[in-house]
Amino acid sequence: MKKKAPWPYVLFWILISFLTLFPIYWLFVISVTPSFELFSTPSVILRHVDWQNYTEVIGNPTLRGYMMNSLLISSGNAILTTTFGFFACYALSRFNLSGKESIFFWTITNRMAPPAVFLLPLFLLLTKVYRIEGFTLLDTRIGMILVYCTFNLPFAIWTLRPTVDGIPKELDEAAFVDGASPWKVITEVVFPLCRPGLAVTLILTWVFAWNEYLLAATLTNFNARTLTTGLSEYVTTTGTAWGIMAAISIFTLIPALIVFSVVQRHIVAGLTFGAVKG
Amino acid sequence: MKSNTFGWILLAPTIVVLFFFGVLPFLYVVYVSFHQWNPFAANPNMIYNAAGNFRQIVFDSAFLASLGVTVAFVFFAVLTEVVVGYVLAQAFMSDFPGKAFFRTIHTLPLIIAPIIVGSIWKLMTTPSIGIIPHLLQSSVGFDLNIGQSAAAAFIITITMDIWHWTPLVTLTLIAALVSLPPDPFEQAQIDGAGKWQIFWHITLPMIAPAVMATVFIRLMDALRIVDEVLMLTGGGPGSATRYIGVHIFREVFPRTNYGYGSAISVVVLYLTIVVCWLLYTGMLAPRKPRKG
Numbered sequence: 001m002k003k004k005a006p007w008p009y010v011l012f013w014i015l016i017s018f019l020t021l022f023p024i025y026w027l028f029v030i031s032v033t034p035s036f037e038l039f040s041t042p043s044v045i046l047r048h049v050d051w052q053n054y055t056e057v058i059g060n061p062t063l064r065g066y067m068m069n070s071l072l073i074s075s076g077n078a079i080l081t082t083t084f085g086f087f088a089c090y091a092l093s094r095f096n097l098s099g100k101e102s103i104f105f106w107t108i109t110n111r112m113a114p115p116a117v118f119l120l121p122l123f124l125l126l127t128k129v130y131r132i133e134g135f136t137l138l139d140t141r142i143g144m145i146l147v148y149c150t151f152n153l154p155f156a157i158w159t160l161r162p163t164v165d166g167i168p169k170e171l172d173e174a175a176f177v178d179g180a181s182p183w184k185v186i187t188e189v190v191f192p193l194c195r196p197g198l199a200v201t202l203i204l205t206w207v208f209a210w211n212e213y214l215l216a217a218t219l220t221n222f223n224a225r226t227l228t229t230g231l232s233e234y235v236t237t238t239g240t241a242w243g244i245m246a247a248i249s250i251f252t253l254i255p256a257l258i259v260f261s262v263v264q265r266h267i268v269a270g271l272t273f274g275a276v277k278g
Numbered sequence: 279m280k281s282n283t284f285g286w287i288l289l290a291p292t293i294v295v296l297f298f299f300g301v302l303p304f305l306y307v308v309y310v311s312f313h314q315w316n317p318f319a320a321n322p323n324m325i326y327n328a329a330g331n332f333r334q335i336v337f338d339s340a341f342l343a344s345l346g347v348t349v350a351f352v353f354f355a356v357l358t359e360v361v362v363g364y365v366l367a368q369a370f371m372s373d374f375p376g377k378a379f380f381r382t383i384h385t386l387p388l389i390i391a392p393i394i395v396g397s398i399w400k401l402m403t404t405p406s407i408g409i410i411p412h413l414l415q416s417s418v419g420f421d422l423n424i425g426q427s428a429a430a431a432f433i434i435t436i437t438m439d440i441w442h443w444t445p446l447v448t449l450t451l452i453a454a455l456v457s458l459p460p461d462p463f464e465q466a467q468i469d470g471a472g473k474w475q476i477f478w479h480i481t482l483p484m485i486a487p488a489v490m491a492t493v494f495i496r497l498m499d500a501l502r503i504v505d506e507v508l509m510l511t512g513g514g515p516g517s518a519t520r521y522i523g524v525h526i527f528r529e530v531f532p533r534t535n536y537g538y539g540s541a542i543s544v545v546v547l548y549l550t551i552v553v554c555w556l557l558y559t560g561m562l563a564p565r566k567p568r569k570g
Contacts (some may be wrong), residue, residue: 006372006373006374006375007374009369009372009374010374010375010376012369013369013374013376013380016366016380016384017380017383017384019441020383020384020386020387020441020445021383021386023398023399023402023441024386024390024398026398026401026402026408026409027397027398027401030401030407038407039406039407041412042406042407042408042409042412044409084291084292084295085292087288087289087291087292088288088289088291088292090288091285091286091288091289092289094285095282095284095285095286095288096282097282097285097286097289103289103293106296107292107296110296110300110301112498112550112554113304113547113550114501114502114522114523114546114547114550115502115504115523116502116504116522116523116526116527116543116546117307117526117543117544117546117547117550118303118304118307118543119526119527119531119543120307120310120526120530120531120536120539120540120543121303121304121306121307121310121540121543122299122303123531124306124310124536125302125303125306129306130298146295146298146299147299149295149296149299150296150299150300153292153295153296154296157292182284186288207389210391211390211391211392211393211394212391213391213392213393213504213505213508214504214505214523214527217527218527218531228391228393228394228505231393231394231397231509232393232508232509235397235400235509242401242404242407245397245401246397246401249394249397249398252391252393252394253390253391253394256389256390256391257386257389259389260385260386260389264382264385267385267388267389271388271446271495
């Protein structure tokens with residue numbers, strides 16, 4: 001094919017990048033604009049930077065609690081799903097279990113259903129059925145960790161399967177010959193070799209749990225409220241605290257951005273369930 | 279040799295968790311959907327109602343309106359994303375400086391939480407705060423008000439979805455374009471084929487499976503959109519952007535009419551399965567190589 005001049009492409013992509021980045025920049029602009037200046041003529045250029053909204057968010061004990069909940073729930077869920085997913089993949093990969101391919105496919109069907117459909121049944125089950133005496137899973141961190149498994153555990157299994165399948169079986173067998181127990185084989189032979197795949201899975205499941213809103217909004221009230229639901233509390237019919245809302249959004253955005261820079265290449269494969277390699 | 283028991287033990291946590299939080303909710307919602315159940319009604323117990331709830335759905339104008347706007351939203355959003363995504367993917371095919379950098383920036387919206395995307399676009403479009411209404415007002419004198427104009431709210435939700443998800447389409451199509459063999463293109467150029475001829479007769483048939491897979495993934499995601507719209511418009515003005523997930527969250531869930539709410543959930547789930555199955559068999563299954 002003939003060579004084309006690169007500069008039109010560069011200009012084109014500068015324009016596209018501007019369209020991509022500007023809304024995020026605007027979020028930042030609102031978050032550092034003091035409230036009395038908000039309703040004057042919107043300006044693209046920052047007049048001055050005011051961190052008051054950020055200090056207000058950090059100084060608010062309720063929001064700090066939500067942030068802690070978000071952190072604990074997404075970390076707990078990421079560790080749980082990655083561990084369970086790893087065990088499940090090892091079982092599917094190394095054992096001759098009857099109907100294992102059906103089980104493998106069944107796991108993904110749990111993720112395909114629209115989450116809105118499960119709001120009501122999960123709410124009813126958590127309040128009325130899954131209860132021991134007075135204790136229910138509603139509005140508890142452990143409850144949210146388990147509920148998030150419905151979409152993260154299938155994801156973990158589907159992304160880890162190729163990793164575990166890729167570890168040669170001869171390594172396991174050699175360890176068995178040397179007299180290692182099955183548990184030792186998993187933890188000391190297979191686990192170290194799967195570390196890169198496990199890390200990507202851990203990070204992406206963490207982000208999915210951190211970003212979740214709908215289930216958290218319906219299945220928590222206060223004790224296990226997450227940052228994303230806290231954000232929606234600042235958008236009310238009587239008036240929205242725009243600056244605070246922007247600042248909370250930035251706080252929710254930062255971990256995802258850090259993660260983005262680490263696993264950027266794996267994101268597309270993750271979002272398309274491995275149908276396309278990024 | 280290892281016994282299979284250990285394999286089942288390893289699989290057990292996954293099966294147990296998915297059973298209690300995936301399968302049981304599904305069975306439970308189907309069970310409740312055949313009952314009348316409102317804990318705050320005169321009779322707070324579950325009463326068997328046969329298909330009564332489902333009969334009610336057929337005449338539920340709010341539900342049917344919600345289905346209608348959902349279909350319109352999904353159609354316009356996914357169509358635009360695929361066309362724009364293809365153009366952008368083609369623009370990535372030649373070499374130019376800073377390619378990796380631009381690609382990284384373009385991927386950025388994918389990782390942002392849907393609710394944050396909603397809040398970003400709310401700040402962009404709310405009159406007197408947002409930059410878009412301000413620019414439209416001062417340049418062409420158009421008054422954009424997503425709180426009042428149904429059309430404006432509808433278009434802004436589509437714009438938001440395009441901003442959020444076009445990168446996914448671009449990146450999947452780049453992966454498809456990169457893997458194409460160069461020979462047919464060189465041959466076509468030697469034979470004197472024009473740009474459009476090459477696109478219609480060579481590129482499009484060759485990347486069709488990838489395009490279909492992308493459309494399938496995007497359709498499934500677009501059908502379940504909730505968070506962004508809830509944040510941006512709350513389903514309004516009126517019910518202009520009350521897409522099906524938003525409808526369940528705002529209208530069905532807050533009412534304590536559990537029986538009817540379950541029936542709606544079942545119908546939505548059923549429709550989603552049917553749509554996905556139709557798409558899957560119609561678009562993905564005939565992945566045979568075309569005869570040239």
